[in-house]
Amino acid sequence: MNRRDFIVASAIALLPLHISAQTPAGYPEKAVRIVVGFPAGQATDIIARIVSEKLAERLGQPLVVENKPGAGGGLALSYLLRQPADGYTVSFANTGAVITNQFVKKDLPYNPNDLQPVALLGDIPLVLAVRGDSSIKSLEDFINQARANPGKLSYATPGVGTTSHLAMESLKQATGIDVLHVPYTGSSRSLSDVVAGNVDVSFDTITTVYPFTENGRLRPIAIGVSERVALLPDVPTLAELGYRDIVGAVWVGAFVPPGTPTAIVQTLEAGIGEVAKNPDVASRLAAAGLYVRYADAAGFAASLATDKPKIQEVVKFSGLQPN
Known part of the structure; x- marks a missing residue:
């Protein structure tokens, strides 16, 4: 066996050892x-x-x-x-x-x-929701009211820098609306204040919003994923409303x-x-x-x-x- 054949044979012999070392059986x-x-x-x-x-x-x-x-x-x-x-x-x-x-x-x-x-x-989808008896019935209503009253409507989130916060900032960026951020330390208090009428809207996870929708305390008006979900089948997605690039989940x-x-x-x-x-x-x-x-x-x-x-x-x- 010449030197070249020896090197090739040696490399082939070592190959299974290398693979087994990388892929533990x-x-x-x-x-x-x-x-x-x-x-x-x-x-x-x-x-x-x-x-x-x-x-x-x-x-x-x-x-x-x-x-x-x-x-x-x-x-x-x-x-x-x-x-x-x-x-x-x-x-x-x-x-x-x-x-x-x-x-x-x-x-x-x-x-x-x-x-x-x-x-x-x-x-985990984010849900845009308002108080159950709010005059805001849809995403279009929300955008129109926000445009008519810049800086007057407010939105609650569970904290600064949360996905909920960025979701609304993403919607603001897409629509040009100006709404006031009211951050809380957690979803419970933020959603309770929307229910109480202290804040106009919330953009939070479906897990936290849904219980408030069952008895009508909150009205969901849009959801952030691309397809409607079984828990809220009548709530339109942001995508079907024309906002496909929102950070909504x-x-x-x-x-x-x-x-x-x-x-x-x-x-x-x-x-x-x-x-x-x-x-x-x-x-x-x-x-x-x-x-x-x-x-x-x-x-x-x-x-x-x-x-x-x-x-x-x-x-x-x-x-x-x-x-």
């Missing part, structure tokens, strides 16, 4: 931790638990949800990025923690660009640390995809406020690349400064 061989950056009982937590229950059955190992709330979901992602890239720590995170935080918070303790996307699960997706072997990412990606297709799971997720819009790792990465500049532009328009 038998994954997962132990419990997988699912890190959530919000308290137990919050929407992202409930969604993570619903998916983890079925995903554990498919993977043949327990999936243990750990709550690490704080910094708008950022503490969990900071923790995730310090873990080994072995597929045994996964985080379910949302729009705010992955994209918005980097534009509205100073000294972020993690780099969102380091996150390895696994799969997009779906969207909070998405939830799965991430792992950078450098996680491709085969492990693909295992998790395929598992989440199968779970998302399960009608029972989809029904339970919808009850928790999330509507499935599954995308694999590549599709999710493309979606992130589209969302990031859009949200950055809305933050710039709003005049928000990192704090």
